[in-house]
Amino acid sequence: MSHRLVVVGAGYAGLSAAKRLARKLRRSDVTITLVNASDRFVERVRLHQLAAGQHLATLPLRQRLAGTSVQLVVARVTAIDATARTLCLDVAPGAIGYDTLVYAAGSRAWFDGVPGAAEHAYTVADLARATRLRRRVAEMASGGTVAVVGAGLTGLETASELASSHPELRIRLFTGGDDVGAGLVPRAQNHVRRALDRLGVSVHPGTVVAAVRQDGLDTMDGASFAADAVVWTTGFRAPELARTAGFATDENGRMLIDATLRSVSHPEVYAVGDAAAGIAVGGAPSRMSCQAALPMGRGVADVVAARLSGREPGPVRIGYAFTNISLGRRDGVVQFTHPDDRPRRLALTGRTAAAYKEAVVRSTVGFGARGASSRPEQDS
Numbered sequence: 001m002s003h004r005l006v007v008v009g010a011g012y013a014g015l016s017a018a019k020r021l022a023r024k025l026r027r028s029d030v031t032i033t034l035v036n037a038s039d040r041f042v043e044r045v046r047l048h049q050l051a052a053g054q055h056l057a058t059l060p061l062r063q064r065l066a067g068t069s070v071q072l073v074v075a076r077v078t079a080i081d082a083t084a085r086t087l088c089l090d091v092a093p094g095a096i097g098y099d100t101l102v103y104a105a106g107s108r109a110w111f112d113g114v115p116g117a118a119e120h121a122y123t124v125a126d127l128a129r130a131t132r133l134r135r136r137v138a139e140m141a142s143g144g145t146v147a148v149v150g151a152g153l154t155g156l157e158t159a160s161e162l163a164s165s166h167p168e169l170r171i172r173l174f175t176g177g178d179d180v181g182a183g184l185v186p187r188a189q190n191h192v193r194r195a196l197d198r199l200g201v202s203v204h205p206g207t208v209v210a211a212v213r214q215d216g217l218d219t220m221d222g223a224s225f226a227a228d229a230v231v232w233t234t235g236f237r238a239p240e241l242a243r244t245a246g247f248a249t250d251e252n253g254r255m256l257i258d259a260t261l262r263s264v265s266h267p268e269v270y271a272v273g274d275a276a277a278g279i280a281v282g283g284a285p286s287r288m289s290c291q292a293a294l295p296m297g298r299g300v301a302d303v304v305a306a307r308l309s310g311r312e313p314g315p316v317r318i319g320y321a322f323t324n325i326s327l328g329r330r331d332g333v334v335q336f337t338h339p340d341d342r343p344r345r346l347a348l349t350g351r352t353a354a355a356y357k358e359a360v361v362r363s364t365v366g367f368g369a370r371g372a373s374s375r376p377e378q379d380s
Helices: 012-024 044-051 127-138 153-165 186-199 241-245 290-308 350-365
Strands: 003-008 030-036 071-074 077-081 086-089 095-097 100-103 145-149 170-174 202-204 209-213 216-219 224-226 229-232 269-271 322-326 332-337 343-349
Touching: 003 012, 003 095, 003 290, 012 030, 012 100, 012 290, 044 127, 044 153, 044 350, 077 241, 100 290, 127 229, 145 153, 145 216, 153 170, 153 186, 153 322, 186 332, 186 343, 269 290, 322 350, 332 350, 343 350
Parallel strands: 003 030, 003 100, 030 071, 100 269, 145 170, 145 229, 170 202
Antiparallel strands: 077 086, 086 095, 209 216, 216 224, 322 332, 332 343
8 A cells, every 4th residue: 555645735845855755766656645625825925915906926726736746635633643644634535644744834923912903803814815905905095094003024024015016005004013124234223114115114123912803903002093993913833733632832833843853753754834833044933934944844854865765864954045025116125144044244235136136036936937827816
């Protein structure tokens, strides 16, 4: 009987893992199945563009997998039975068994337990929610207000993209920190400030949101702000699947893994991407990012292929090279970093940085290669 290798999730980590596994195990008696809730690959790093009204290319997974032995199952995993080594699905065939599992379930928006945030706030964490925000923004009258909560990379990009695409709207950016652009060298941080000012984004530093209302938000210092839409970008959290299945996880639901990306509690299971609590160069936890997901996807394929061939693999290296921030389509910052994510002195700004980031984003999915369609994403 063939060895059943199942990958859960077709994001940056899961898709790259499945395709590389198919190449490495093409002469082995292994059946590779990729389970994903959608039949298309979503460029998550572009969802702020979609929310601002831009069209994204459609990337059908079956075309992305053409020429490989990977079997695609479009279904949502509702539970994992770790004892029976079975995935429970929301559609036929209902369940899939595995001998080796690669868990790449990604992450979802994290509302920090703030009252009203889950009920009233918009996010750009997934295609459906970004599309919902796009529709809300499109129906706003001139002078409408969007409040973006969180000034990390997602918050900066969302606020900038909305302000650039919709100059008729007022964009407010709320951050609990003292400034924007944390982790950037001074020149790059100053560029971010100037760009936000040029775009008309009003920044509210040192402001912690206490509650979200349908028509705005309240802060911890007692102030209230009206808004036609509140966008929550303060962070992400892994799904509950791993924790409820009994796998060892951290406080954010990310699966605990060793240096070879293997579960510390279940040796037949591996985890990659946002759903994995990996350790990057320097000993810090790997951050939820495409830059960490891609090497983890490639690395887990090498590790699993080696073990199925009777060889013991070495550790997978998770390091960084830069931090990319888009500030609209024609501006941005690229902060080059050491492998442990500490900033180097070198940084690009302006149009050069925007072009650099666009090239990087396109390279992550082989944009324009087989499997990429020019048909725009539909609002569905």
